[in-house]
């Protein structure tokens with residue numbers, strides 16, 4: 001089975017969904033490490049309680065981004081993952097780091113890329129008057145949120161939506177999309193996967 005390291009910064013709900021999916025004996029991958037840049041990330045304790053090895057590489061303990069990334073790389077090399085899955089990992093990664101994992105690193109982003117790379121995606125979709133939003137799983141390259149798209153799921157934007165209500169609706173889809181894409185990716189299948197709002201193939 002392919003070895004998967006998951007990088008988080010917060011609650012880790014996407015990480016938990018990936019881990020839960022990988023408990024299936026037929027799954028092509030297995031979680032070998034959950035790594036956070038923040039020792040207080042709630043997802044760390046959740047992963048540990050499921051028996052998954054965890055590690056912290058605190059970006060504030062390093063002089064600069066390359067030094068932080070060397071710390072990340074050292075932890076990753078110990079765990080020897082085949083695939084690195086970013087799941088709410090809120091640090092920008094430089095080209096030398098992403099190139100080490102080219103074709104092996106995934107990210108989930110809460111927008112319908114190429115729209116709204118970066119932060120505050122839901123507020124920006126509302127501000128633009130969009131009638132739909134969603135999430136994307138993509139390969140990570142040095143181009144922030146710009147790597148090849150592996151899958152998307154869409155949701156309607158409703159008249160009374162706030163950034164928070166929209167984020168919650170998108171997160172439900174993130175929890176469906178990311179495990180589905182990871183399964184395919186772990187089998188070497190990079191064809192794009194599009195999910196309809198009910199979670200079915202569209």
Ligand code: GAR
Nearest residue numbers: 010011012013014087088108109110
């Ligand atoms: C998710 O909505 C994810 O798409 C987003 O952060 C949230 C993490 O939630 N990621 C980004 O914004 C990446 N720039 P989680 O910790 O519960 O999975």
